[in-house]
Amino acid sequence: MxxxxxxxxxxxxxxxxxxxxxxxxxxxxxxxxxxxxxxxxxxxxxxxxxxxxxxxxxxxxxxxxxIDALHTSNIWASQTDDTQKYLFTLDDGHTVESVSMKYEHGNSICVSSQVGCKMGCAFCASTQAGFVRNLRPSEMLLQLEYVIRDRMKTQPDYRISNVVIMGIGEPLDNYDAVVRFLRLINEPGGFGIGYRHISLSTCGLVPQIYRLAEEGMPITLSVSLHTPDNVVRSQLMPINHRYPIEELIMACKEYGRKNNRRISFEYALIQGVNDSIADARKLAKLLTGILCHVNLILINPIKERNFVASTKQTQVLFVKTLEENHINVTIRRRLGLDIDAACGQLRKSHMN
Ligand code: SF4
Structure with a gap:
């Protein structure tokens, strides 16, 4: 409690x-x-x-x-799509961000699970200013509540169809609060969101993936993989030193088996880093036999890093190679790019 x-x-x-x-x-x-x-x-x-x-x-x-509350400090609306980014101030003055997005299949809200992040992924803005604290379940719920309330001002029949825990923070590093949040939003009488409409994104905390597999909540596990190569992954994502790719894949298999769910592997294509045909072949080999889907993302610009998104031609070749090897793959649409609301662009530093 x-x-x-x-x-x-x-x-x-x-x-x-x-x-x-x-x-x-x-x-x-x-x-x-x-x-x-x-x-x-x-x-x-x-x-x-x-x-x-x-x-x-x-x-x-x-x-x-x-009964706790948030303060809405700012809202940015994209000029290119229906994405809105929200900056919320918590009761101790720290800030987090949430994003509402509109897809063909409905409205999605992306929530943050921590103030900052300790995982240190090289391509991510959320980790640049370090880790401050975990969010309480109520603070995650309030992000949903406030976004819904705001969207209903202009769309009275606004409904959410999906929740993604992919904002600031590593959700499995705040395990108990996040699992409680998931149970709360699923509970009838509350938002009543089905587990199959919830996605959780992790950089790959292996013991917590095994734990989550046993919770009896068949949410979509979205794993930030980004390369099939341990040396490159350790450079991009320090967590790989502790839990290398082979261990991560074993945990994912177990999660998929226990929950009868397809694992979603996130892969940000970075020019010259992880986008060669050899990378695509190695990735296909790694994922063969796993019920999964690869979500290719074009790396989003953040001002502290020099990563560049792969060219159109490279993307096409990468997709083709995966498909030839019978791996399900899509290139994810980048929403909210003009307001820094795309993946890896959220940060806690607006108020600093
Ligand atoms: S990608 Fe996720 S886990 Fe990695 S630093 Fe960013 S918020 Fe943390």
């Missing part, structure tokens, strides 16, 4: 059942837990506004729980 310094419980980080238990222990009817839980997902943020909660309980509820 998440508590503040005054020992009050963080209401938004609790399931309906947990709220009910606390109420029961404190002499309040158990069924009120469900009522309170569902109000939180109707954009209500105080007990006074929960119209079916008797006034006599309100003082006691505030003694037991606190």
């Amino acid at each position: 998440y508590k503040n310094a005054d020992e009050q419980l963080n209401l938004r980080s609790m399931t309906a059942l947990e709220i009910s238990e606390v109420l029961k222990q404190n002499g309040i009817e158990r069924y009120r837990g469900k009522q309170i839980f569902s109000w939180l997902y109707k954009h209500v943020d105080s007990f006074e506004k929960m119209t079916d909660i008797p006034k006599k309980h309100i003082e006691q509820l505030y003694r037991l729980f606190y």
Whole structure:
């Protein structure tokens, strides 16, 4: 359970059942837990506004729980597509970013899981200013809540069809909070988002992938692979020193087998680094026999690095080589590039 310094419980980080238990222990009817839980997902943020909660309980509820909030510090709207990037300020003044994107299959929201990131991937802006702290489940939920609320101002029938945990931070490095967040957004009476509509992106924390495989939540695991070569991967992604490609692939196989899910491998094509035909062949060999899909991404510019996206011709050859070797592959559309909302471009430094 998440508590503040005054020992009050963080209401938004609790399931309906947990709220009910606390109420029961404190002499309040158990069924009120469900009522309170569902109000939180109707954009209500105080007990006074929960119209079916008797006034006599309100003082006691505030003694037991606190309801946290975010502050929307900025919103950038892309001029080229329907992407919007949000800068949220947390209660301790730190900032995180979220992105709403529109695809043919529906609306997607990308949330952050940490303030900063310790993983140090060479192509990523989120790690440049270091790691500050993990987000609470409520702070991840609030990103969804605030984005939905904002989008509903102009689109009253706005609905989310997918949630991706691919913003700032390595979600599996904040394992317990992220798993709790996943359970909360799946819970009926809340957002009720099916696990199959949730994707989690990881740089490859092998023990946590095995743990996640056992959680009984068949979300899509999206693994940042970026090269089939251990030497190159260790240069791009320091985590590879600890968990090399062979160990990562074994963990992915286990995840796919346990959850009957296709693994999504992310591969940012970087000119002269990982985009040769030999790389494509080696990648195909590595992934043969795995139920998977390769998502090719064109590396997005960040101002601290000199990586350049592969040419159109190289992309075509890379795709062709994978397809000839029976590997499912697509080139991902880059949304929100003009507002630094594309993959690897989110950062925590706006307020610094
Ligand atoms: S790519 Fe992901 S894991 Fe790597 S530094 Fe960026 S946020 Fe962290």
